[in-house]
Every structure is written in C-alpha cells, then in structure tokens.
Amino acid sequence: MRVLFTGADGYIGALLGPYLLERGIDAVGLDTGYYREGWLYPMSGPRPQIVTKDIRDITAEDLQGFDAVAHLAELSNDPLGQQNPELTFQINHQGSVRLANEARKAGVKRFVYMSSCSVYGVGKDDGVLDETSEVNPQTAYAECKVRVENDLTPMNDANFTTCFMRNATAYGASPRQRFDIVLNDLCGLAWTTKEIKLLSDGKPWRPLVHALDMCQAIYCALNADQDKIAGQRMNVGSTDQNYRVIDIAKIVADEFPDCTLSVGEPSADNRSYRVNFDKIQKLMPDFKCEWTAEKGAAQLHKVFKAINMTPEIFQANPYTRLKMLMKYKADGLLTDDLYWSSSDL
Ligand SMILES: NC(=O)c1ccc[n+]([C@@H]2O[C@H](COP(=O)([O-])OP(=O)(O)OC[C@H]3O[C@@H](n4cnc5c(N)ncnc54)[C@H](O)[C@@H]3O)[C@@H](O)[C@H]2O)c1
Numbered sequence: 176m177r178v179l180f181t182g183a184d185g186y187i188g189a190l191l192g193p194y195l196l197e198r199g200i201d202a203v204g205l206d207t208g209y210y211r212e213g214w215l216y217p218m219s220g221p222r223p224q225i226v227t228k229d230i231r232d233i234t235a236e237d238l239q240g241f242d243a244v245a246h247l248a249e250l251s252n253d254p255l256g257q258q259n260p261e262l263t264f265q266i267n268h269q270g271s272v273r274l275a276n277e278a279r280k281a282g283v284k285r286f287v288y289m290s291s292c293s294v295y296g297v298g299k300d301d302g303v304l305d306e307t308s309e310v311n312p313q314t315a316y317a318e319c320k321v322r323v324e325n326d327l328t329p330m331n332d333a334n335f336t337t338c339f340m341r342n343a344t345a346y347g348a349s350p351r352q353r354f355d356i357v358l359n360d361l362c363g364l365a366w367t368t369k370e371i372k373l374l375s376d377g378k379p380w381r382p383l384v385h386a387l388d389m390c391q392a393i394y395c396a397l398n399a400d401q402d403k404i405a406g407q408r409m410n411v412g413s414t415d416q417n418y419r420v421i422d423i424a425k426i427v428a429d430e431f432p433d434c435t436l437s438v439g440e441p442s443a444d445n446r447s448y449r450v451n452f453d454k455i456q457k458l459m460p461d462f463k464c465e466w467t468a469e470k471g472a473a474q475l476h477k478v479f480k481a482i483n484m485t486p487e488i489f490q491a492n493p494y495t496r497l498k499m500l501m502k503y504k505a506d507g508l509l510t511d512d513l514y515w516s517s518s519d520l
Pocket residue numbers: 181182183184185186187188205206207208209210228229230231246247248249250251252266270289290291292341342343344345346351353356496
C-alpha cells in the first residue's frame with residue numbers, strides 16, 4: 176500500500192513515517208517544514224522520503240499513485256488557532272477539505288483524518304462523552320475539526336472512504352518534540368525547574384493518548400475493511416486514560432521525585448471532557464493502547480537524561496509551536512498567511 180502522510184515533520188508525523196515503513200507500508204511524507212529546526216534526539220529506524228509543500232498548494236497531480244492519504248498537517252493546537260482564527264479556517268478547514276477533494280480526483284481510495292477530542296469542548300463533569308454526544312467546540316481549532324468531519328462525511332462512496340480519528344491529547348517522546356502539550360510540558364518543567372506549578376486547580380479532565388498509539392490507530396484505519404470505517408468518527412485513546420490535570424501532575428511528580436508540586440486557583444479555561452473509547456475497539460479490534468501516562472513520563476525522563484536536557488532546549492522555539500511561528504514571522508521568514516517569504520535565503 177502506498178500512503179501519503181501529511182505533517183511528516185511534526186510531532187506525530189516524525190514517528191508515523193518509521194512506524195508505517197516498519198510495517199511494510201510504502202509511506203511518503205509531506206510537510207511545509209515549520210518546525211524542522213527542532214530535533215530533540217537521534218532516532219533509529221527507516222526514514223521516509225519527505226516532499227516539502229504546503230497543503231494549500233497540493234493538486235491531484237501530487238496525489239497520483241497513492242492508495243491512501245493520512246492527513247495530519249494543520250495548525251495543531253488551540254493557541255495557534257486563536258492567534259489568527261481566519262487563517263486557521265483557511266489551512267485547517269478549507270485546506271483539509273480541498274486536499275480530500277484533490278485526493279478523490281486523483282483516485283486515492285482512503286482518507287484518514289486526524290480530528291481531536293477537543294470537538295467535545297466542555298463536557299458535563301459527571302458524564303462520559305462518546306461519538307454520539309453533541310460536539311461543543313470552544314476554539315477555532317476545534318471548530319475546524321468539526322467542519323472537516325462534516326464536509327468529508329458526504330464524500331464517502333464505493334471508491335472513496337473517509338474516517339475521522341478523534342484523538343485525545345498526545346504525550347510521549349518524539350524527535351520533533353512538543354512541550355506545549357500537558358504531560359510533556361509538566362515533565363519538562365519537573366526536569367528543568369524541579370517544580371510543577373499548576374496555574375489552575377487541576378480539576379479539568381483531559382483524556383490522553385501516547386503519540387505511538389495514535390500511529391497505531393492510523394495504521395489500523397489504513398488496513399481496516401471499508402465497511403467498518405467509512406464515514407466513522409472514532410475517539411482514539413483508552414477509557415482508563417481519562418485523567419484530571421492534577422492526576423497527570425501527580426504522575427509526573429512521582430516520576431521526578433525531587434520536584435515539588437503546587438496547585439493554583441480555578442481557571443477561566445473551561446475545557447474539560449471525559450471520553451469513552453469503546454467504539455474504536457469495536458470497529459478495529461486490533462487497536463489497543465500500549466502506553467500509559469506513567470510509561471510516557473518514564474520515557475521522557477529517559478530521553479532528558481540521555482540528552483542532558485537544559486532549560487534552553489526545553490524552552491527552544493520549535494518545541495512550542497506558537498513560539499516558532501511567531502519567531503519566523505517576526506524575522507520576516509514567514510508571511511502573515513504562513514507561507515515562506517522567500518526561497519533565495
Ligand atoms: N498532538 C496532539 O495532542 C493532537 C491531539 C489531537 C489531534 N491532533 C492532530 O494531529 C495532527 C498532528 O499533530 P502534531 O501534534 O503532530 O502537530 P505538529 O504541529 O507537531 O505537526 C503538524 C505538522 O504539519 C505541518 N503543517 C502545518 N501546516 C501546514 C501546511 N499548511 N502545509 C504543510 N504542512 C503543514 C507543520 O509543519 C508540522 O510539521 C494535527 O492535525 C493535530 O490537530 C494532535
């Protein structure tokens with residue numbers, strides 16, 4: 176199977192390429208390369224060919240000969256999206272829908288889309304949300320995920336299959352590390368400052384999933400029978416990995432025992448959701464999360480020791496997505512609409 180995966184130079188994409196190649200999939204990556212300055216640690220394993228291109232410029236010609244597309248390339252979190260909501264709609268919503276249309280034109284059979292549990296927004300504290308629950312997106316990022324799901328659903332027919340992976344928040348080590356997601360950030364703080372200071376009371380729920388388990392879900396979706404997954408929305412994670420932020424902080428504090436933990440006031444950020452992950456198991460019985468937050472924290476601890484991670488590395492621009500894009504814009508390397516300014520540098 177020949178697969179194009181977008182976002183190949185991102186946090187999950189950097190793991191997905193080797194993951195697919197090692198399992199016999201002829202995987203080719205695509206990425207515009209916003210975060211290529213960051214490579215936290217060396218990684219063994221096969222490396223895919225990566226095409227440098229913006230998803231907004233992809234045409235059916237670029238997609239000829241691929242059996243499937245796994246689409247990861249977007250502005251990948253709420254702060255990025257809120258910074259310029261209009262641009263977020265341009266890339267994450269319109270860019271993704273256009274890509275799916277070009278893929279269908281090119282004869283691609285399957286389109287696996289990386290959605291997010293953030294579509295649920297604010298859940299009821301005592302309720303556990305599943306795929307039948309009403310969505311309640313709170314940000315441009317989450318709203319785009321909902322719109323892409325809605326626009327791609329009617330595209331399903333005998334020749335074209337779309338499915339939607341509603342991922343929990345990721346954690347774990349990747350060479351293209353992100354420290355702007357909760358468990359990774361807390362581990363970095365614990366290692367570099369010996370202090371975990373929660374700015375909020377830590378009460379909100381956050382389902383978590385390891386980046387490699389997200390790769391496993393994509394692999395399963397690429398291989399699943401068409402009638403099982405066509406048009407399906409699937410939460411990606413495991414029901415036992417719904418954590419309150421305070422529990423995540425305690426897990427990190429246990430892994431880094433020489434650090435202190437303190438808790439703040441209730442926060443204005445009201446995103447909180449507990450999610451049920453039974454459906455993915457029913458549709459793709461081979462899928463099973465292999466990681467837990469405890470294992471993920473231990474994995475990061477091992478990486479930090481191995482590279483002797485300094486505060487400068489932890490705070491470096493590429494590992495916080497918004498910081499990197501702001502820096503490139505301030506330096507004139509990226510235009511306001513996030514195209515590279517010049518090819519003659
Ligand atoms: N990491 C998470 O916690 C999480 C959770 C749920 C869903 N997701 C989704 O999974 C996908 C991958 O997330 P990630 O954490 O690897 O993000 P990331 O920011 O690390 O990677 C995204 C990649 O896409 C590329 N990209 C962005 N816009 C592009 C464009 N216009 N053209 C070409 N390339 C472009 C970037 O250069 C980057 O390498 C995203 O769609 C994200 O919304 C991630």
